Amino acid sequence: TEYTNILVEQRGRVGLVTLNRPEALNALDKATMDQLVAAVTAMDADPGVGAVVITGSSKAFAAGADIKEMASQGYMDMYAADWFRGWEDFTRLRIPVIAAVSGFALGGGCELAMMCDFIIAGDNAKFGQPEINLGVLPGMGGSQRLTRAVGKAKAMDMILTGRFIGAEEAERSGLVSRVVPAENVVEEALKAAEVIASKSKPVAMLAKEAVNAAFETGLAQGVLFERRIFHSLFASEDQKEGMAAFTEKRQPEFTHR
Numbered sequence: 001t002e003y004t005n006i007l008v009e010q011r012g013r014v015g016l017v018t019l020n021r022p023e024a025l026n027a028l029d030k031a032t033m034d035q036l037v038a039a040v041t042a043m044d045a046d047p048g049v050g051a052v053v054i055t056g057s058s059k060a061f062a063a064g065a066d067i068k069e070m071a072s073q074g075y076m077d078m079y080a081a082d083w084f085r086g087w088e089d090f091t092r093l094r095i096p097v098i099a100a101v102s103g104f105a106l107g108g109g110c111e112l113a114m115m116c117d118f119i120i121a122g123d124n125a126k127f128g129q130p131e132i133n134l135g136v137l138p139g140m141g142g143s144q145r146l147t148r149a150v151g152k153a154k155a156m157d158m159i160l161t162g163r164f165i166g167a168e169e170a171e172r173s174g175l176v177s178r179v180v181p182a183e184n185v186v187e188e189a190l191k192a193a194e195v196i197a198s199k200s201k202p203v204a205m206l207a208k209e210a211v212n213a214a215f216e217t218g219l220a221q222g223v224l225f226e227r228r229i230f231h232s233l234f235a236s237e238d239q240k241e242g243m244a245a246f247t248e249k250r251q252p253e254f255t256h257r
C-alpha cells in the first residue's frame, strides 16, 4: 500500500507508525485517519507483529483534527460523511498499541493518544482539548475518554478552558503511564512494545480486551468476563509452555497458539 501521510516500519515483532505531515503538525485529516487505520489493521492481522507504536515528530504528536479540512463543512456534510467514524475502527483493534507522544497532542491528537492502550510521554509533551476555542467540542471521544482517564474535575477544566497540561501534570493525573526525556520517547515506547510483543499475542489481545471491559461493564460482570477468559487460556499451547518454562526455570518460547 502507498502511504502518503504516515511512515510504516517493522522492527522485529514491533510495528512503528510515524505520523508524517510536518507542514500541518500532523493534523489528522481524513487521508491520515484512513492510512493509519489501514496500516494498524494490517498489523493486527499479522501474526509476525505483536505490538504497535504510534508516534509523531519531536514538535507534535498531532495538533488535532485538520481544522482547514473541516472549516467549510456544513451539518449535512458532517453527518453524511459521519465525520470521524473511521476512528471507531481504530478502537476495535485487538493488538496492543502504545502512543509515544512528543510535543503537542491537542484536540484529535490527544484523543488519538487516548485511543491507544497507553501513552508514554516525552517531558516536552503538551496535552489539551482546545476545541472550545474553535467554537466546537471534542469530536473523537475526548469528552468521554479524558473524563475516564483523569476524572471529572480535570476533564472539565481542560475541556471548558482549553488549557494545555504538561507531561508531569498528565502523569500525575493518570493520563500517561510514564514520562521520559523527550529525545528517548520513541526508543522507550519501542522497548515497551518489544516486551509486549515477546509475550503470547492472543493472550496480550485478551488482556487488552479484559482491561477495556472495565470501561463497559459493572464490576461483577467484568470480573466474571476476566475469569472466563482466564479459564479459556488453559486450552492454549502458550499456557502450557509458560507454566512449563517457569517450572523448568527457563524462558518461555511462545508460539502464539
Ligand code: HXC
Binding pocket: 023, 024, 025, 027, 063, 064, 065, 066, 067, 068, 069, 104, 106, 107, 108, 109, 130, 131, 134, 136, 137, 138, 139, 140
Ligand atoms: C490544520 C494545523 C493544525 C490543525 C496546526 N496546523 N494545527 N492545520 N489543523 N489542527 C498548521 C498551521 O496552520 C500551520 O500551517 C502549521 O500547522 C504550523 O502551525 P503553527 O500554528 O504555525 O505552529 P506554532 O505557532 O508552533 O503553534 C503550534 C500550535 C498551533 C499551538 C499547536 O498550531 C495550534 O494551536 N494548532 C491548533 C490546535 C487545535 O486547536 N487543535 C484542535 C483541533 S480540533 P501554515 O500553513 O499556516 O504554516 C480537533 C478536534 C476535533 O482536533 C473536533 C472538532 C473540531
